[in-house]
Amino acid sequence: LEPIFVSKEAGKKKSIFDVPSTYLTERYKPIGIDIANRFGEEADERIPVKEIRLPDLGPILDLKRDENFTLFLPKHRTLAGRLIDIFLGMRTVEDFISCAVYARDRVNPLLFNYALSVAILHRPDTRNLDVPSLITTFPEKYVDSKVFTKAREEMTIVSEGSREPIIIPKDYTASDLEHEHRVAYFREDIGLNLHHWHWHLVYPFEAAREVVNKNRRGELFYYMHQQVVARYNIERLCNKLNRVERLIKWREPIPEGYFPKLDSIVASRAWPARVANQRLSNLSRDQDQIHADIDTLERWRDRIYEAIHQGFAQDDRNNRIELTETEGIDILGNIVESSILSPNRDYYGDLHNMGHIFLSFIHDPDHRNLEPAGVMGDSATAMRDPVFYRWHAFVDDMFQEHKATLPRYSVQQLTFDGVTVSDVSVSSQNSTPNVLNTFWQQSDVDLSRGMDFQPRGSVFARFTHLQHQPFRYTVTVDNNGAQRQGTCRIFLAPKFDERGNPWLFRDQKGLFIELDRFVVNLRQGKNTITRNSTESSVTIPFERTFRNLDWDRPADQASLEQFNFCGCGWPQHLLIPKGTTDGYACELFVMISNYQDDRVAQDISGVCNDAMSYCGIKDRLYPDRKSMGFPFDRMPRDGVDTLRKFLTPNMRVQDVQIRFQDRTLRPRAKN
């Protein structure tokens, strides 16, 4: 009965929907008036709900309200697709709200939230609405379950002004006996998991075609996840762990376990753990309508590799779909993921999504123990599990196999005639040049929206995450030609491998993580370009990850629009890997390419465009004509075995160190 869209900060304005009596579920019909009176008395505002012809929710209701919703599960995604279509089909916002109100009390809440969020993001008339961050609506997916007991105590016993934040310890899912735990700070980062949830919300793989069919979405699936694996690998190297191994032996035990320590409040169950050395099994879960064999997964894998090596895929009418130099990766992304844009889903299957499913049911493949999916089954939680990265390292390997078949970039393709990058440096306040400084920081998140107790009010969880000192790039560029524009591309990679040896370029190229990409104006002669780390095209600002806006404040209302699509973006606080206390040696790579070759003619003003590298720009083309990951997305030309040999005059490399200090910055302002 609570408003869905109306932001309601506790203690400020309480609003309720006036629900037509025909909307009430059978359970509430006899007591509807009582409930309305009880809540109505407290309300400052009543929002009328238009009575519409009620939609037929049919099979959507098959998923019970207390079950877990698993987006990767075919049955569940079909149900979500149906509800999204119903929401998108509503002619006006009024009808949409009415339909959502009707569905809210009937549909599984996780399914409802997902479908509603996708619909809000994709309806032209709801662009100005906020999609509430999942951390505030379903904090259970991000926060240690112990926190809720404490939060309940704070909320029910302590008055709002006197409440203390609930501290989530940095190490709560495992101990240092488990080596993989050294990178748990990355895997379990709330901002990282929110980014991933948001990415899949913006790029659903199954819904109406016009929703799914976004510019280069298959390629972006490849690129965003490739960067995730690269970033994870660097964190591992900083922590003396080897790069992640591909999960390729699907019948052998998986040594890394994971114990999430999350409780699903919706399902009133703990998220299942994945113990060490479990093996995948064929799945046979009637309730989820999932019957799948590892054999099938292997067949799909082999067919996709065959398409890669042949250079073409086959559509469902046996036509050849060439995997071309520029568009092949986009087609392959849709095949591997898979999305409904796959040219032949019967033949190439649903490899990546089903991998998530096999792994998420590894503990109860035939449902004999009535257990729900593990964290791998949900895009909001999957990145917590070490096996996510093993699976995605395998998925990325398929894409690299395709990339290895493409022509190498020639010196001419890489050069920008007459443009030379003559110097690059990074600086942070009061710090040695070319040193990046990292440390821990604590931040507070308000959990109260996702907790339904009386009395209300804010209750904060305080968690610890990686942070870096803001820094600035200075790039000196000599331009021998007339005034022109370039694209400045900034990447970072480790300087040495696990053994402390310099890299072969073909190995190092897969570890370059993008830090920024932006257009520069070049005057004739010498140019000095400066750019702040906070302006990165990869990230969203810290405040947007952990937003806690006051919707009654005009300044915050004005920023509403940017919070929609814009929830997608790498968290700024994870822009730079952790480094080491001695200083972790990295190479910073800067390239200026010719903007005339990169440019996409379109107006990007006014829309959220500050995290375009991994998320694109809402309702626009991907704003860079180059292949994603350029210039590191292909094998190097003959004779190039080191980064130095790869360089053309418009590129430059600077040695930098990432120095980690084991100190914790306490929260800003509040509390």
Ligand code: CUO
């Ligand atoms: Cu984002 Cu496997 O795709 O999780």
